Amino acid sequence: MTGPIHELIELFARFPGIGRRSATRLVFHLLDMNPEFAARLGESLLSFHQRIVRCGVCANMSDSDPCGICTDRGRDKTTICVVENVPDLWAVDAGGTYRGRFHVLHGLLSPLDGIGPDDLHLEQLLERVAAGGVAEVIVATRPSVEGEATALLIRRTLEKTAVKVSRIASGVPHGSELEYADARTLERAFADRRELP
């Protein structure tokens, strides 16, 4: 099978979570839509990578360097939240609890995948902290072997500085049932228990 319809289906089907069936539905939907939409989507994709830059301060990906978060005067400059990747930054930011700055690692320590300490841009984090004005670094990597190893590495990297290094809590998620929590989650929830006032 050839032609523009098949070509587009093949391309859409390369995205994770989009099978051939979904890709076919998307393309036929596109065929029924205003041609302007396909053109806008096409233009947006064509220039996408050129319009995205990595922030020289926090390594966030956006259309400006430094990024909008680093230049946002409304944010608390005394805290840096360290995240694995940009989607995690978005998730923490959308949560609304944290209103400080970020540092994006673009990965986690994972010797099996060939990701060592030098691949996580920790010198940049150390420089930011050494420059002064930062009171706390909150490590918000995921609670996994790699996430914990990365958190320990960050604490070690920053131990010569006076900064406080903390780790987000791991435990039973809000609204879920203990019945469905795995043993490791329960272990963490008990280990990190806090005294009620």
Next chain:
Amino acid sequence: MTGPIHELIELFARFPGIGRRSATRLVFHLLDMNPEFAARLGESLLSFHQRIVRCGVCANMSDSDPCGICTDRGRDKTTICVVENVPDLWAVDAGGTYRGRFHVLHGLLSPLDGIGPDDLHLEQLLERVAAGGVAEVIVATRPSVEGEATALLIRRTLEKTAVKVSRIASGVPHGSELEYADARTLERAFADRRELP
């Protein structure tokens, strides 16, 4: 929120079945992929509508007029299968049972949606039949009020010609359990029962 990442998320989220969450995942996946892929997808979309034409014979959508199916010499020219839309044509064709030609209505009779007899290009179908050489028209519209009404309209449109007009069977689908079949499906399955030899 602005910028190229949000812009692309908004565009992807306009597709049916892709929510904001899936759109965000797609865009971040794109960010990690080879920029060449986004460029190829962009180019394919940009020229998509210009490269698609409607077949002047059967109203199929492809990159040529007449379409590849109408010019395929290996197909039986004596039967025309009438389908609601191009995805249905693809489904029937992929099934492999039917190897004749098609006629695409691009809709079904639906007075409530303002789709009347004049919107279904039936003159074109009548012309094809009147031109001779067609022995049977198989109406493969879906088994619904609109699909049945359309089938009756097609039979009426063609009744001045000598062509045989048939309708695909409706009944309990292969591999499914009767327990889950709805009353209307069972009704059709009993009404269309055939005598075993």
